[in-house]
Amino acid sequence: MTDASQYLLVCYLAARDGGEPVSPGYVADELERSPAVATETLQRLETQGYLTYEPYEGATLTAQGRETAADLYETYVVLSAFFNDVLGLAEPEREAMALAGNVSSLVTERVAETLLEATDVESVDVCV
Structure with a gap:
């Protein structure tokens, strides 16, 4: 799209x-x-x-x-968080907006999993 x-x-x-x-x-x-x-x-x-x-x-x-946009929004949120928390980009929302419609649901799921793994690793590092 x-x-x-x-x-x-x-x-x-x-x-x-x-x-x-x-x-x-x-x-x-x-x-x-x-x-x-x-x-x-x-x-x-x-x-x-x-x-x-x-x-x-x-x-x-x-x-x-609305249904299509809600799906896009989910991808946008995941990409924004990944670009901010993992990649440390200066404008994560702008990057996520540009890519949200170009990423498959499989890629979105994998990025979300990677984001959760990165968050878990950071939590463990903080506790140690």
């Missing part, structure tokens, strides 16, 4: 934080895209059934969009 996944994830996060509809300007700012590109992508996602888009109002996730 690549770039479209970022749009769904931004809409999902915005809906959780401030409600819907999510303005295309907000999406454009979050993804560092032009408002025209954000509007065009949101309209394309509407034709695919992921959201409804109303001009001058914004985007509202459909049930299908």
Whole structure:
């Protein structure tokens, strides 16, 4: 899903934080895209059934969009934690946002396991 996944994830996060509809300007700012590109992508996602888009109002996730975005969110959270806790990246959320739609559920599971193992190792080291 690549770039479209970022749009769904931004809409999902915005809906959780401030409600819907999510303005295309907000999406454009979050993804560092032009408002025209954000509007065009949101309209394309509407034709695919992921959201409804109303001009001058914004985007509202459909049930299908919410389900897809919730899965993306799980991947985003795991990747963000891994990038922060294990790799120590400066902007883990930005990196996770870029990759969330490009990682399979198997990779997400393995990263989560690696993250838990790294956390367990750190706990043991602290206790010793």
